[in-house]
Amino acid sequence: CDSAQETPAEFLARFQREARPMHNKVAEANWALQTNITVENEEVFVKARLEYAKFSQMQERQALLYLQNTTINLTPDERRQLTKIADIGTSAQTDVVKLERFAKIKTNMDSIYSKAEVCVEENCLQLEPGLTELFRTSRDCERLSTAWQGWRDQSGRKIKDLYAEYVQLGNEAIQILGYKDMGEYWKSAYDTPTFEKDVAKLFEQILPLYKQLHAYVRRRLKAVYGAHIFPSSGHIPAHILGNMWSQSWNNVGNLIKPFKSKQSVDVTDEMKAQGYTPKSMFETAEAFFYSLGFANMTKTFWKKSMLEKPTDRNVVCHASAWDMEKEDDFRIKMCTRVNHEDLMTVHHEMGHVQYYMEYKDQPTVYQGGANPGFHEAVGDTIALSVQTPEHLKTLDLMHAENIYDEETDINYLMQMALDKLAFLPFGYLIDQWRWSVFRGTTKPESYNEAWWDLRCRLQGISPPVKRGPEDFDPGAKFHVPGDTPYIRYFVSFVIQFQFYKAACDAAGNTRPLHHCDFYNNPTAGHKLRSMLQLGSSKPWPDALEQITGQRQMDAQPLMEYFQPLLQFLEKENGNDYGWTENCPENPPPC
Ligand SMILES: O=C(CCC(O)(O)[C@H](Cc1ccccc1)NC(=O)c1ccccc1)N[C@@H](Cc1ccccc1)C(=O)O
Numbered sequence: 001c002d003s004a005q006e007t008p009a010e011f012l013a014r015f016q017r018e019a020r021p022m023h024n025k026v027a028e029a030n031w032a033l034q035t036n037i038t039v040e041n042e043e044v045f046v047k048a049r050l051e052y053a054k055f056s057q058m059q060e061r062q063a064l065l066y067l068q069n070t071t072i073n074l075t076p077d078e079r080r081q082l083t084k085i086a087d088i089g090t091s092a093q094t095d096v097v098k099l100e101r102f103a104k105i106k107t108n109m110d111s112i113y114s115k116a117e118v119c120v121e122e123n124c125l126q127l128e129p130g131l132t133e134l135f136r137t138s139r140d141c142e143r144l145s146t147a148w149q150g151w152r153d154q155s156g157r158k159i160k161d162l163y164a165e166y167v168q169l170g171n172e173a174i175q176i177l178g179y180k181d182m183g184e185y186w187k188s189a190y191d192t193p194t195f196e197k198d199v200a201k202l203f204e205q206i207l208p209l210y211k212q213l214h215a216y217v218r219r220r221l222k223a224v225y226g227a228h229i230f231p232s233s234g235h236i237p238a239h240i241l242g243n244m245w246s247q248s249w250n251n252v253g254n255l256i257k258p259f260k261s262k263q264s265v266d267v268t269d270e271m272k273a274q275g276y277t278p279k280s281m282f283e284t285a286e287a288f289f290y291s292l293g294f295a296n297m298t299k300t301f302w303k304k305s306m307l308e309k310p311t312d313r314n315v316v317c318h319a320s321a322w323d324m325e326k327e328d329d330f331r332i333k334m335c336t337r338v339n340h341e342d343l344m345t346v347h348h349e350m351g352h353v354q355y356y357m358e359y360k361d362q363p364t365v366y367q368g369g370a371n372p373g374f375h376e377a378v379g380d381t382i383a384l385s386v387q388t389p390e391h392l393k394t395l396d397l398m399h400a401e402n403i404y405d406e407e408t409d410i411n412y413l414m415q416m417a418l419d420k421l422a423f424l425p426f427g428y429l430i431d432q433w434r435w436s437v438f439r440g441t442t443k444p445e446s447y448n449e450a451w452w453d454l455r456c457r458l459q460g461i462s463p464p465v466k467r468g469p470e471d472f473d474p475g476a477k478f479h480v481p482g483d484t485p486y487i488r489y490f491v492s493f494v495i496q497f498q499f500y501k502a503a504c505d506a507a508g509n510t511r512p513l514h515h516c517d518f519y520n521n522p523t524a525g526h527k528l529r530s531m532l533q534l535g536s537s538k539p540w541p542d543a544l545e546q547i548t549g550q551r552q553m554d555a556q557p558l559m560e561y562f563q564p565l566l567q568f569l570e571k572e573n574g575n576d577y578g579w580t581e582n583c584p585e586n587p588p589p590c
């Protein structure tokens with residue numbers, strides 16, 4: 001570490017020069033590992049992480065010298081940049097043995113999760129594509145229940161002890177920076193003292209809407225599977241909702257469509273009939289962004305991305321978007337399948353890359369989302385426009401005669417609710433559980449009990465088979481072994497409707513909000529892009545205010561979007577809605 005004889009400006013300029021090649025080195029080692037999971041690649045990645053931690057510690061020390069030196073007067077921007085440089089997270093661990101153990105545990109949990117497979121007789125299925133396809137298409141209660149339990153046996157159960165050690169080591173490392181625990185550090189990314197209360201308030205606001213959807217879906221699924229598999233407590237069995245974690249219910253859309261004779265907007269069959277490929281799905285998304293004034297994907301993107309699952313090696317299939325911090329090297333890694341859900345994930349991932357490209361001229365420390373929820377909301381905001389019947393007709397993926405027909409409209413809103421409304425309790429509860437684990441309120445022996453308390457109470461779903469202390473169901477969801485925070489998605493699912501409404505207003509939309517398609521509208525594009533160009537150079541309320549005129553997260557646009565559906569649901573449900581706090585002791589069998 002050079003002494004602080006440099007001026008703050010010189011130090012920041014040097015950081016800019018040195019940090020990018022350092023970040024690139026770690027990203028290359030991480031990419032090599034995630035696209036080819038081998039022991040050797042794991043070792044190379046752990047080494048790169050250790051080197052990066054030492055580099056970060058040096059930068060942190062020098063940044064703190066300036067921040068704590070009262071004789072130096074810093075501009076507000078220098079102070080903001082230095083504070084971000086000093087915020088090095090768990091890289092603060094100076095005990096190299098603990099630092100290496102922490103890196104190895106994370107890599108180990110990631111590999112166990114990504115290589116896990118469920119074998120029934122000699123037929124083995126991995127999460128992608130096998131188990132995901134099964135949950136998307138099967139209506140066989142027994143098969144779904146076996147796959148649901150098998151996946152948790154092969155993933156969560158196998159990382160339970162590693163996770164307890166990860167919590168211990170992570171908290172030790174973050175306490176070096178002065179945080180009480182990792183949860184407090186994760187929340188600091190929102191730089192809002194009332195953040196936890198704000199998201200709790202948003203959740204309370206949306207819960208009545210979720211309860212109505214839950215009641216309707218429960219009734220329709222009872223008609224399909226028979227009421228006998230549903231507990232009398234009112235919960236919906238977790239394995240029949242079309243998704244391994246019951247986090248989005250879009251895959252049961254065709255089962256619970258309100259008006260059978262009318263179109264629903266799952267365009268999977270049309271995509272297959274028209275010969276869509278993973279590549280053409282990415283080109284479709286690229287064209288929408290381009291129509292708004294965004295840039296096309298770079299040459300390196302098409303050359304280096306992994307858009308399909310390789311057949312000859314183990315990879316991390318869970319989708320991600322990469323800024324390699326080297327010229328125009330942006331990539332997406334995704335095991336893409338040709339279906340509606342993956343077409344939306346393609347837009348989600350490309351939204352990350354578009355954000356990278358919009359803020360690439362910011363100083364390195366500001367190359368990030370205004371807050372983590374912003375990064376998750378970009379692609380989904382675009383996807384709200386892509387999924388409108390108007391736009392699906394433009395893509396020749398939907399042929400409804402009258403898309404404004406009231407019944408077609410309700411079908412559309414129902415399909416969108418199965419994706420967006422169903423997700424909210426799930427998006428909210430994962431970090432409620434993790435914050436309590438990091439705080440020490442939830443101990444390893446009650447990890448699973450605390451998890452199901454939240455799943456039953458907030459989400460109204462129940463396990464298809466009895467759970468025990470050996471189980472570790474949170475570990476069966478990518479982000480938990482993946483050490484990736486999750487409240488960002490809850491924030492995103494709220495603010496994406498604020499972004500969408502702002503873009504629609506900018507485009508002069510006069511239709512009901514859920515029919516707004518701002519395709520090809522540069523005014524809407526400019527509104528979005530100018531906010532994205534800020535990166536994390538300004539506090540996120542400033543960025544939010546620039547695009548929506550408001551400085552708070554607000555569920556009003558989401559409520560406005562689903563208003564017509566709420567009326568339909570209240571009429572359908574009458575008094576038949578809700579569930580008891582706890583799940584039943586013994587789940588009813590298939
Ligand atoms: O996890 C994802 C998509 C992957 C990702 O794009 O959010 C990815 C997750 C990840 C992967 C590896 C390391 C860290 C995070 N995030 C990114 O690629 C990313 C994150 C921050 C900045 C830039 C890119 N979606 C969530 C929630 C979700 C979102 C939208 C629709 C449906 C579901 C899920 O599937 O449960």
Ligand SMILES: [Zn+2]
Pocket residue numbers: 348349352375376
């Ligand atoms: Zn994302």
